[in-house]
Amino acid sequence: MPPSDPHCQSLQPLPYHLEVVDYLTIHEPDVWRWAAAGITDAGQREALRSRLLRDTYRIEPDAHADIHALLSTAMARLGIAAPVTLYQAPGRDMNAMLMYVPGEVHLIVQGPLLERLAPEELLAVFGHELAHYLLWSHDAGRLLVADRILDDGAGTAPSINETFRRYVLHTELYADRGGALAAGAIGPAVSALVKVQTGIGSVDAGAYLRQAAEVEASEDAASKAASHPETFIRARALALWWDGAPELDAWIATRLRGPLSLQRLDLPGQRRLQSLTRGFLAHFLADRRLASEAVLAQVRLMFPDWGADEADAGPDAFAAAAADDSVRIYLNALMLDLALADRGQRDEALLRAGVLAEALGSLDALLADLRRHAGFGKRELDRFKRQLAREGQA
Numbered sequence: 001m002p003p004s005d006p007h008c009q010s011l012q013p014l015p016y017h018l019e020v021v022d023y024l025t026i027h028e029p030d031v032w033r034w035a036a037a038g039i040t041d042a043g044q045r046e047a048l049r050s051r052l053l054r055d056t057y058r059i060e061p062d063a064h065a066d067i068h069a070l071l072s073t074a075m076a077r078l079g080i081a082a083p084v085t086l087y088q089a090p091g092r093d094m095n096a097m098l099m100y101v102p103g104e105v106h107l108i109v110q111g112p113l114l115e116r117l118a119p120e121e122l123l124a125v126f127g128h129e130l131a132h133y134l135l136w137s138h139d140a141g142r143l144l145v146a147d148r149i150l151d152d153g154a155g156t157a158p159s160i161n162e163t164f165r166r167y168v169l170h171t172e173l174y175a176d177r178g179g180a181l182a183a184g185a186i187g188p189a190v191s192a193l194v195k196v197q198t199g200i201g202s203v204d205a206g207a208y209l210r211q212a213a214e215v216e217a218s219e220d221a222a223s224k225a226a227s228h229p230e231t232f233i234r235a236r237a238l239a240l241w242w243d244g245a246p247e248l249d250a251w252i253a254t255r256l257r258g259p260l261s262l263q264r265l266d267l268p269g270q271r272r273l274q275s276l277t278r279g280f281l282a283h284f285l286a287d288r289r290l291a292s293e294a295v296l297a298q299v300r301l302m303f304p305d306w307g308a309d310e311a312d313a314g315p316d317a318f319a320a321a322a323a324d325d326s327v328r329i330y331l332n333a334l335m336l337d338l339a340l341a342d343r344g345q346r347d348e349a350l351l352r353a354g355v356l357a358e359a360l361g362s363l364d365a366l367l368a369d370l371r372r373h374a375g376f377g378k379r380e381l382d383r384f385k386r387q388l389a390r391e392g393q394a
């Protein structure tokens with residue numbers, strides 16, 4: 001398959017990759033410059049070569065011409081022209097990996113991979129690993145810089161851990177596309193994936209794609225995997241991409257990211273939640289009578305640059321597909337804070353909070369907050385519910 005194939009033209013970084021790069025370059029410019037400077041470190045490159053030579057068997061082209069012919073085919077189909085070295089690492093489990101060096105391909109296989117996979121499946125495995133080389137070489141290595149920053153920062157904050165997890169999951173979907181391009185079809189990429197994951201000797205790729213569709217029909221949660229998406233997600237994502245499905249990006253966002261959740265916020269998610277929070281507060285204060293000086297002072301504690309022209313984000317922006325219950329509970333707390341900030345308009349502001357909580361689907365949680373934080377007893381809660389009912393009929 002020549003590089004001019006339309007599928008090859010669409011082998012581009014996923015939107016999440018670009019979103020993370022954008023975040024890091026804007027919010028962490030000093031870290032970015034430091035990490036970018038280390039990508040081309042000559043000492044690190046020589047240390048890598050020495051380690052590979054010491055710990056593996058180098059598969060020379062003269063002694064293994066058939067394997068290198070497949071590797072050359074995969075490189076040609078992906079449009080890669082670089083010196084390549086292939087290594088066999090010790091280990092029983094089938095696996096393959098790329099050790100990235102700018103301008104050089106160092107590809108490592110492990111276990112009985114070369115013996116157990118058919119030639120077209122080896123093309124897919126080689127293409128998968130070579131796609132990592134393409135991704136890390138893209139745009140002067142900016143996506144590699146982001147990967148290194150997140151890897152180095154793992155363990156320092158939950159948001160960085162979650163960002164790194166999602167980043168590598170998206171990277172695997174990108175690499176799977178390279179596998180299909182190298183093989184010229186998705187069948188070998190799927191069968192190779194299942195063989196490596198399960199160890200089975202024979203795979204019907206079409207049957208597994210049907211199986212993956214069945215799983216998807218009964219399970220809609222986002223991936224919880226640490227480094228590689230679940231096999232059925234990878235197979236479905238590859239099939240949707242190969243077929244040019246218009247819903248692909250939205251499908252991947254659902255399957256790899258899921259709704260906003262306070263317990264699983266990544267760095268782009270933090271930025272999005274901040275923007276949505278501003279929009280929701282603007283929606284809460286759409287009735288200008290509630291925007292007293294005391295209330296606006298409370299808002300500016302969160303957003304010092306708060307202005308009169310904030311974009312509006314109503315309850316529809318926090319539907320189940322966009323945000324989970326933890327976010328709606330958080331919005332309840334914000335509304336309660338604002339409602340209690342000005343005693344002169346307390347009742348009117350609490351009623352506004354009740355109306356919005358009802359629209360959000362978080363009214364029961366708000367009623368519990370009123371008992372806990374606003375001192376509402378049964379009589380006050382019953383009166384509040386009657387007021388809400390009248391408001392709903394108005």
